[in-house]
Amino acid sequence: MMRSSTNLSHRRSSTPIxxxxxxxxxxxxxxxxxxxxxxxIKQLLQDQNATLVAHYYTDPEIQALAEATGGCVADSLEMxxxxxxxxxxxxxVAGVRFMGETAKIxxxxxxxxxxxxxxxxxxxxxxxIDAFSAFCDDHPDRTVVVYANTSAAVKARADWVVTSxxxxxxxxHLSDQDQKILWAPDRYLGAYxxxxxxxxxxxxxxxxxxxxxxxxxxxxxxxxxxxxxxxLVHPESPSAVVALADVVGSTSQLINAVxxxxxxxxxxxxxxxxxxxxxxxxxxxxxxxxxxxxxxxxCKSCAHCPWMAMNNLPLLEKGLITQDxxxxxxxxxxxxxxxxxxxxxNFNR
Ligand code: SF4
Numbered sequence: 001m002m003r004s005s006t007n008l009s010h011r012r013s014s015t016p017i018x019x020x021x022x023x024x025x026x027x028x029x030x031x032x033x034x035x036x037x038x039x040x041i042k043q044l045l046q047d048q049n050a051t052l053v054a055h056y057y058t059d060p061e062i063q064a065l066a067e068a069t070g071g072c073v074a075d076s077l078e079m080x081x082x083x084x085x086x087x088x089x090x091x092x093v094a095g096v097r098f099m100g101e102t103a104k105i106x107x108x109x110x111x112x113x114x115x116x117x118x119x120x121x122x123x124x125x126x127x128x129i130d131a132f133s134a135f136c137d138d139h140p141d142r143t144v145v146v147y148a149n150t151s152a153a154v155k156a157r158a159d160w161v162v163t164s165x166x167x168x169x170x171x172x173h174l175s176d177q178d179q180k181i182l183w184a185p186d187r188y189l190g191a192y193x194x195x196x197x198x199x200x201x202x203x204x205x206x207x208x209x210x211x212x213x214x215x216x217x218x219x220x221x222x223x224x225x226x227x228x229x230x231x232l233v234h235p236e237s238p239s240a241v242v243a244l245a246d247v248v249g250s251t252s253q254l255i256n257a258v259x260x261x262x263x264x265x266x267x268x269x270x271x272x273x274x275x276x277x278x279x280x281x282x283x284x285x286x287x288x289x290x291x292x293x294x295x296x297x298x299c300k301s302c303a304h305c306p307w308m309a310m311n312n313l314p315l316l317e318k319g320l321i322t323q324d325x326x327x328x329x330x331x332x333x334x335x336x337x338x339x340x341x342x343x344x345x346n347f348n349r
Pocket of ligand 1: 211
């Protein structure tokens with residue numbers, strides 16, 4: 001892998017002012033009601049020949065329900081793959097909107113529902129298609145590589161879609177062919193990819209509201225208390241945080257690291273929803289949330305995505321009954337977005 005200095009450009013986008021929702025209040029239902037809701041959801045899934053796919057960042061009870069009903073808990077790419085391969089007429093996506101869209105693009109014949117269509121992502125919101133398309137038009141000499149956390153329209157404008165698990169390999173492959181890259185939307189992940197591959201990368205200026213909040217000094221302080229801890233960092237985090245990592249990787253790669261590394265304590269810089277799967281795969285290991293803005297932290301500065309937190313049991317049950325939270329992607333758009341997605345799925349290195 002090339003690790004030469006990068007030819008990194010940076011562009012301030014016309015990112016819209018974003019309304020970040022407050023975390024939804026915890027659902028107040030009795031244990032009996034909760035159990036009844038879970039049983040109802042199981043029955044509704046079965047009656048409607050539906051499969052539930054959940055992201056690692058959703059709440060533990062949603063992930064547990066996906067597992068208990070034969071669905072899957074995974075990263076966005078595996079969620080879409082699972083939905084496409086499932087012998088089901090309906091895919092219920094517990095995650096955020098771009099994940100529902102990706103599932104629909106890969107499974108156009110299936111009905112795709114979400115607990116709420118309001119669950120979105122700051123990276124998706126921060127990369128509106130008109131401004132992004134103009135940015136691409138301004139740089140026709142560059143290969144357009146977009147992260148999975150984008151709308152179907154942005155994917156349709158791209159040459160490649162990548163997830164964090166294969167971003168390095170794809171960009172290195174393109175750079176080896178002397179291609180210059182236009183990267184969107186996450187500037188931290190883009191800068192990390194550029195630095196690791198030595199590729200010539202022009203960045204869109206987006207960020208994840210969760211990962212951007214991790215603080216290097218907080219991690220250093222925590223290491224004073226737990227000097228033996230390994231630091232695991234998702235590359236959507238700022239470079240000062242990435243620099244402290246023992247392992248930098250995608251959600252799946254970080255889960256594997258907890259299981260495989262010979263360590264008992266981990267400081268984890270990604271959404272705390274991932275602790276469910278980490279604890280399941282490596283029981284007994286100590287998992288510590290990497291510090292964000294510290295005391296007084298708001299929704300903008302904690303280790304849990306406010307949009308992922310919208311996925312809860314009552315909305316899931318309601319969505320299965322009303323079926324009014326359906327993901328629809330126009331056919332021509334889906335066909336164009338499928339091409340760069342398919343390129344990623346076919347990519348082998
Ligand atoms: S954690 Fe960040 S990247 Fe993931 S859905 Fe939430 S805002 Fe988007």
